Structures are given as structure tokens and as C-alpha cells.
Amino acid sequence: xxxxxxxxSSAAFRIRIALNLKGLAYEPAFVHLAxxxxxxxxxxxxxxxxxxxxxxxxxxxxxxxLAIIEYLDETRPAVPLLPKDALGRARVRSLSMLIACEIHPxxxxxxxxxxxxxxxxxxEQVNAWYRHWIADxxxxxxxxxxxxxxxxxxxxxxxxxxADCCLVPQIxxxxxxxxxxxxxxxxxxxxxxxxxxxxxxxxQPSRQPDAE
Amino acid sequence: xxxxxxxxSSAAFRIRIALNLKGLAYEPAFVHLAxxxxxxxxxxxxxxxxxxxxxxxxxxxxxxxLAIIEYLDETRPAVPLLPKDALGRARVRSLSMLIACEIHPxxxxxxxxxxxxxxxxxxEQVNAWYRHWIADxxxxxxxxxxxxxxxxxxxxxxxxxxADCCLVPQIxxxxxxxxxxxxxxxxxxxxxxxxxxxxxxxxQPSRQPDAE
Numbered sequence: 001x002x003x004x005x006x007x008x009s010s011a012a013f014r015i016r017i018a019l020n021l022k023g024l025a026y027e028p029a030f031v032h033l034a035x036x037x038x039x040x041x042x043x044x045x046x047x048x049x050x051x052x053x054x055x056x057x058x059x060x061x062x063x064x065x066l067a068i069i070e071y072l073d074e075t076r077p078a079v080p081l082l083p084k085d086a087l088g089r090a091r092v093r094s095l096s097m098l099i100a101c102e103i104h105p106x107x108x109x110x111x112x113x114x115x116x117x118x119x120x121x122x123x124e125q126v127n128a129w130y131r132h133w134i135a136d137x138x139x140x141x142x143x144x145x146x147x148x149x150x151x152x153x154x155x156x157x158x159x160x161x162x163a164d165c166c167l168v169p170q171i172x173x174x175x176x177x178x179x180x181x182x183x184x185x186x187x188x189x190x191x192x193x194x195x196x197x198x199x200x201x202x203x204q205p206s207r208q209p210d211a212e
Numbered sequence: 213x214x215x216x217x218x219x220x221s222s223a224a225f226r227i228r229i230a231l232n233l234k235g236l237a238y239e240p241a242f243v244h245l246a247x248x249x250x251x252x253x254x255x256x257x258x259x260x261x262x263x264x265x266x267x268x269x270x271x272x273x274x275x276x277x278l279a280i281i282e283y284l285d286e287t288r289p290a291v292p293l294l295p296k297d298a299l300g301r302a303r304v305r306s307l308s309m310l311i312a313c314e315i316h317p318x319x320x321x322x323x324x325x326x327x328x329x330x331x332x333x334x335x336e337q338v339n340a341w342y343r344h345w346i347a348d349x350x351x352x353x354x355x356x357x358x359x360x361x362x363x364x365x366x367x368x369x370x371x372x373x374x375a376d377c378c379l380v381p382q383i384x385x386x387x388x389x390x391x392x393x394x395x396x397x398x399x400x401x402x403x404x405x406x407x408x409x410x411x412x413x414x415x416q417p418s419r420q421p422d423a424e
Contacts, residue, residue, distance in 0.1 A: 048352065049356055050352060060299055064305065064306035067301075067306040067309055068302070070302065070305060086283055086286045087272055089283070090279050094279040101317055106320075106323060118344075119337075140263070143260035144261055
């Protein structure tokens, strides 16, 4: 398998974790997001959405990180990343989407660039935007974790799931932007638990060959 | 089943379509997003994420629209909304998430309100923001549809899927903000095909009891 990735892409980070958790080897292909390499025509033939990541599984090109992880879970079911019961799966997907649909998109690189270039926001204002949506989203995440019927070590139960693959990159972003995470103790406990695992540790941005 | 809904919520609109396609009856519970009723403590006990929609299935509270539709598809598999093959499912999920993770969140009500209240953007500037992200996202969607190995009447094949449940509300938003959709002919052909079906038509904002 070949993974089109960028060290700082949160969505690629999710896939790196999932592949590591499942013990699946992959060859990385680096696409420099900050330099706009994802918008180059050559990459458009790989991913018509012009986004990272893309997973090339024997010539089949898979896009959108959560769709890729669901695909991996269906085709490589050893070390499952979704629970067996429909309610558990719904909960894991909901926590994942709280990050992937509510927090991450609003702080995406292209949104930050638009704030700067089109709306004329300065760095401090862009950072305030970033922290506002992290705080808004993590408060919701913390509230949701607090409603768990059977709280475990991870987001759902005592093994990592898709939700943990989403949470960890989001917390890395929060820390990079010096967001205060003291108000989210349950969330940060799960984050700390994840980071004890080699699969999460090895996937982090600074450990990637293309890290700057 | 009880659906917590608001006529203009795109995410609730997705669920209304899915329930109609599956022929599942539901009782609506109206939560007025524009008045902020989703942030009231009473609703917080229903949905700790304080977002719409929530589906109450015999006391089990399901959140996040895509997670809810996956749950409905697993528990009520008649009239499937995801293909049977893993690659097909990955493609449908990817198209769905292109809308749910890339387009919709950036134009969410709370983001528009933040642009107005905190960044001091006027109505014209907010509308420009809205149209910018619609154009950016629908161009990607059109490019992706164009890469279909087996193009059909709908987003994927000849029956509606999760991707169509996501596309139609997004096009309603585009039209409401007078976005030019001429550059997306394949996308608009699918939209027109969907709107021929009663399940989509009945789910639209103006047909809801709480429509204003």
C-alpha cells in the first residue's frame, strides 16, 4: 500500500495511526501541503478532490480519511477499529465525526489561508480563530465522553478505535496552537493513554521522514 | 423513532431523506437552531454535542448525521444506502464526507455568526465567504463524480445512497445563497434525479411543519 501523506496533515495522521494499529506496512508518498503540491495536476489524477490523504491499495485509490479507515477495517478486520455492535459503532463514528466534521474543517489550512489573504486577518487573529473552534469542539467532545455508559481507557472501551485515530491528531493541533486543554480532563486522559502506544507515537508529525 | 430536527438544518435534512427512502416513520421534535434552542440545557441532556440532528430510537440517542445513517443502514437494511462491496462503500463515504467534512462545516450557522459578530463581516462579505466554499467544494465534487468507473443516475450507481442524502441538502444551500451551479453539470444532473423522488422532495425545508 502507498499512502499519500504530509507530516502535518491531521487527516493523513489518522491513517498512519490506523495502519500502525493494524500492523499494515505502507510506502509513503510525500505531498507538501504548505507548498500547494496537492493542487498540482499530477496529484489531481490520484485524488480528484485534491486533498490528503489518498491510500493506494493495489491500484485502487481511496480518499477521505474516515472512509479509508472504514475500508481498512472491512478489508483487514484483524485489530478492529470499530465495535461489533451497531450502537457502539454509531457512538464511535459520532465521536469521530465531531472532530472530522465540526472541529478540523474550520481550522483547515485553506481556511486559515483564506482568513489571512482574503479577510486580511493578522496572525494573532488567525490564532484566536483557531483556538476558538478548538475550545468549542473539545468542550462538546468532553461533554460527550462524560455521557459514556461504560467509560474505558480509550474513547470507547478499552481498545483504540476510529475515534482515537481522530482525537490524537486534533490534540496535537491544539497543543501546537497552545490551546488550554485543562478543561477537558477526560479527553486528555484518553489522549495520554493513546500516546503510550507505539502505533500512535510513531505516527506523529515529528517522527515522519518529511518532517521539517 | 423521534427525530430532533430543524427545517433548515442540512444535517437533519440528510436524515429526513434517509428515513423517507427507507420508509421509516418518525415523530419530529423541533429545535429552533436560529434561536439557539440547541444550546439549551434541556437539549444538552439529549445531545451532549449540542448539535442537530439527534435520532431517538427507542430511547437510544444517536448523534451526527452520517453516523445515524450508517446506524439506520445496519439496523434497517432494507433499501440499503451503502453499496455491498467495500470499494463502493468507500467511494460513497468519500463523496459524502467531501460534503460533510469539507463544504458544510465551513458554512455552518455558528461559523457565519462568528464571522459577523467577532470578525465584523457584513452580510455581503458573509455571502461571499459562503459562495467561495460552495464553489471550492462543488468543483471537487464534480471532479470526483467525473472519475466514476461506472457512472449512474445517482452519485454512485442507479439507486440513491448516503452520498445523495448529503448532496441534495448541500445544493439546496447553494441555491439559497444564489451560487452559480452551471460549472457542475454532472452534480446537478444527480440532484435533478434525486428531486424526482418523493423521499427527497418531502424532506426539503419548505415542506417541514416548522418551516418559516
